[in-house]
Structures are given as C-alpha cells and as structure tokens.
Amino acid sequence: MFFIFKPTYVFDKVPDITPEFLKKKHIEGLLLDLDNTLTTHNNPVVPQSSLEWIGLMKANGIKLMIVSNNHAPRVTPFAQQLGLDFECEGAKPLTFGYSRAIKRMGLDKRNVAAVGDQIFTDVMGSNLKGIRSIFVFPIKPEESLPFRIKRACEKPFLPKFDTSCK
Numbered sequence: 288m289f290f291i292f293k294p295t296y297v298f299d300k301v302p303d304i305t306p307e308f309l310k311k312k313h314i315e316g317l318l319l320d321l322d323n324t325l326t327t328h329n330n331p332v333v334p335q336s337s338l339e340w341i342g343l344m345k346a347n348g349i350k351l352m353i354v355s356n357n358h359a360p361r362v363t364p365f366a367q368q369l370g371l372d373f374e375c376e377g378a379k380p381l382t383f384g385y386s387r388a389i390k391r392m393g394l395d396k397r398n399v400a401a402v403g404d405q406i407f408t409d410v411m412g413s414n415l416k417g418i419r420s421i422f423v424f425p426i427k428p429e430e431s432l433p434f435r436i437k438r439a440c441e442k443p444f445l446p447k448f449d450t451s452c453k
C-alpha cells in the first residue's frame with residue numbers, strides 16, 4: 288500500500304527539472320506547490336533561481352499553475368509576481384485542487400505532473416489523482432514542532448534523489 292507515498296520522479300530542487308526531461312516524458316503541464324518548493328514557507332520573495340526556471344519553462348511551452356494548500360492572501364501576490372495562474376486551498380492530498388487546475392489547463396491528465404516537497408500532500412495527492420509526481424527536497428528544513436513531526440513521519444518514505452530522473 289506504500290505505493291501511494293511513492294513519487295514518480297525525484298529531483299533535488301525545482302531548477303534541476305529541465306524542459307528536455309519533461310519533453311522526453313511527455314509532460315506538457317506542471318502543477319507547482321508553493322511553500323518550500325518555489326520558495327521558503329510564507330516568504331513573499333521569489334528567489335532568482337525559481338524566477339529563471341519559470342521563465343525557461345514558459346519559453347519551452349510548458350504550462351504552469353500553482354496548486355497550494357495555503358490561503359489566498361499568501362498565494363495570490365506570489366502567483367501574480369510570477370504571472371502564473373493558481374489554485375489556493377488545494378486541500379492536498381485530496382484531489383479537488385489538482386482536478387480544478389488540470390481542467391483549467393486544458394490538458395489531458397496523462398500529460399500533467401505535480402511538483403512538490405511533501406510526501407503526504409503533494410505525492411499522495413498526485414497518486415490519488417492518478418497523475419505523475421515530481422518530488423523535490425524541501426528548500427529549508429522547517430523548525431516548528433508539528434512540521435518536524437510530519438517530516439519525521441515522512442522519513443521512511445523519502446526517496447533517494449537521482450534514482451528515477453535519468
């Protein structure tokens with residue numbers, strides 16, 4: 288039953304995902320997690336590395352949408368800075384947010400993958416939705432106790448990076 292926690296592909300961080308890789312895997316759209324995937328938790332600043340990567344993806348015709356469990360006041364200004372569509376209150380690992388986003392993208396779900404840093408939300412949600420997932424390691428370890436507990440629970444399911452992305 289642990290397949291539900293298994294990502295399809297694994298990268299160290301978002302900027303390592305290349306247009307060439309996505310083309311090879313027939314991925315035309317990405318559903319992007321926000322916190323600790325594109326930037327650190329609740330950080331309003333877009334890191335240069337994420338900014339450049341998003342530009343590269345757009346230039347290569349990859350459709351992008353942010354799907355975050357966070358709330359509108361957090362997600363809206365961040366997405367607007369990047370010129371990206373978004374779904375907030377994504378309720379991952381439930382699939383409503385992913386379903387809405389895929390519909391808005393107008394792509395077949397077989398050509399869509401979700402990118403995120405958490406096994407129990409991003410990866411599990413993708414598996415429940417029946418789409419591929421790209422796991423990236425969190426940008427920065429969280430310090431709050433609930434998060435540390437969550438990360439400890441994730442540990443047995445964490446993939447070794449570079450195993451499946453070649």
Ligand SMILES: [Mg+2]
Pocket residue numbers: 320321322323324403404405
């Ligand atoms: Mg996250």
